[in-house]
Amino acid sequence: MSLRIVPEEKQLTDAKNTQFGPAAPSAPGVVDTLRSGEAPLSISSKVNNRHPLQSRIEKWDQTQRDLQLETYRRTFGVADPIRREMELNIVKETDFRPTLFGFSAITSPSLDILLNKETTIGWEDIYTGFNDAKPTDFHTEMEKQMGI
Amino acid sequence: MDSINVDVGHLKKGEISMGTSIMAVTFKDGVILGADSRTTSGSYVANRVTDKLTELQDNIWCCRSGSAADTQAVADIVRYQLDLFKTMNGRSPSTRLSASIFQEICYNNKDSLTAGIICAGYDKGKGGQVFTVPLGGSMHQHEYAISGSGSVFIYGYCKENYKPDMTKQETIDFMKTSLSQAIRWDGSSGGVIRMVLLTADGVERLIFYPEEYNEELKD
Numbered sequence: 001m002s003l004r005i006v007p008e009e010k011q012l013t014d015a016k017n018t019q020f021g022p023a024a025p026s027a028p029g030v031v032d033t034l035r036s037g038e039a040p041l042s043i044s045s046k047v048n049n050r051h052p053l054q055s056r057i058e059k060w061d062q063t064q065r066d067l068q069l070e071t072y073r074r075t076f077g078v079a080d081p082i083r084r085e086m087e088l089n090i091v092k093e094t095d096f097r098p099t100l101f102g103f104s105a106i107t108s109p110s111l112d113i114l115l116n117k118e119t120t121i122g123w124e125d126i127y128t129g130f131n132d133a134k135p136t137d138f139h140t141e142m143e144k145q146m147g148i
Numbered sequence: 149m150d151s152i153n154v155d156v157g158h159l160k161k162g163e164i165s166m167g168t169s170i171m172a173v174t175f176k177d178g179v180i181l182g183a184d185s186r187t188t189s190g191s192y193v194a195n196r197v198t199d200k201l202t203e204l205q206d207n208i209w210c211c212r213s214g215s216a217a218d219t220q221a222v223a224d225i226v227r228y229q230l231d232l233f234k235t236m237n238g239r240s241p242s243t244r245l246s247a248s249i250f251q252e253i254c255y256n257n258k259d260s261l262t263a264g265i266i267c268a269g270y271d272k273g274k275g276g277q278v279f280t281v282p283l284g285g286s287m288h289q290h291e292y293a294i295s296g297s298g299s300v301f302i303y304g305y306c307k308e309n310y311k312p313d314m315t316k317q318e319t320i321d322f323m324k325t326s327l328s329q330a331i332r333w334d335g336s337s338g339g340v341i342r343m344v345l346l347t348a349d350g351v352e353r354l355i356f357y358p359e360e361y362n363e364e365l366k367d
Binding site: 004 | 221232236249252253256257259260
């Protein structure tokens with residue numbers, strides 16, 4: 001609801017043990033290392049000793065989008081940003097990325113269109129290692145579809 | 149980690165500063181904005197002919213002080229919001245509205261910004277109006293306003309010499325003398341004095357070189 005133009009530099013003052021990754025289904029108190037493929041992480045390394053610009057760069061695109069949506073809210077009414085967010089969430093939940101594409105530049109065409117990025121190429125398309133979305137395997141897809 | 153310390157006075161390392169003298173004065177026919185023209189990076193003068201008077205709409209302008217990057221970014225966003233308002237509503241925004249948008253942005257982002265703005269405009273209904281939005285993001289309306297690092301030296305002079313409803317030439321002379329004194333005493337202010345007049349006749353830009361405003365350089 002506010003005209004935030006740059007991301008804030010918030011040092012986290014508390015952290016949950018499952019804050020930085022999805023919880024394992026059978027052991028809900030622990031981050032799921034097998035599915036995420038990362039080593040067991042140290043929470044303090046994620047919370048402390050961050051670069052002063054880290055927060056700003058990570059949250060830049062989201063902050064600019066929020067500013068844009070806030071402008072739409074003031075101009076067109078409260079329904080407009082809600083609808084845009086709803087469409088984005090629907091696409092994020094249901095879009096299917098074949099494992100064949102793996103970590104390539106082809107993420108999700110629908111997502112690119114909604115975010116107005118389908119005609120541009122940025123660094124995130126070349127250095128794809130920072131993509132959070134992992135190519136989903138069959139089991140995760142089924143669980144998502146079944147709602148397990 | 150129990151409190152947030154906001155060092156609102158401090159520029160980030162290497163950031164370009166607009167240590168400045170800016171002022172805006174209402175008079176009989178409208179409002180005049182004035183500023184010096186020095187931009188510094190430490191003690192190095194990065195630009196000696198800066199234009200610190202920025203147009204937001206035809207009849208609404210602002211004076212910028214603080215970090216050059218921050219004030220440019222905020223002024224761009226405010227200009228965009230005002231253009232959008234004008235397009236969607238079919239009428240020009242008021243001076244109070246543009247100052248209000250400045251205030252909201254400066255307050256909500258006060259941990260990241262170093263921006264002191266004086267927003268002034270002329271419209272037929274209310275005449276000339278001056279709003280000042282200092283560092284923390286508050287908004288104050290005055291008949292005249294001074295701001296920037298050089299303004300501390302001229303508070304007394306301005307208080308004694310300002311009169312409401314002056315003529316155009318009286319106001320120009322008042323502002324020229326005030327800003328020349330601010331430039332004289334403040335190391336971060338200098339260069340030329342720029343002015344923008346907003347009246348019913350539209351916009352007029354004026355410039356005064358050191359030979360014209362500096363007593364010691366005359367004759």
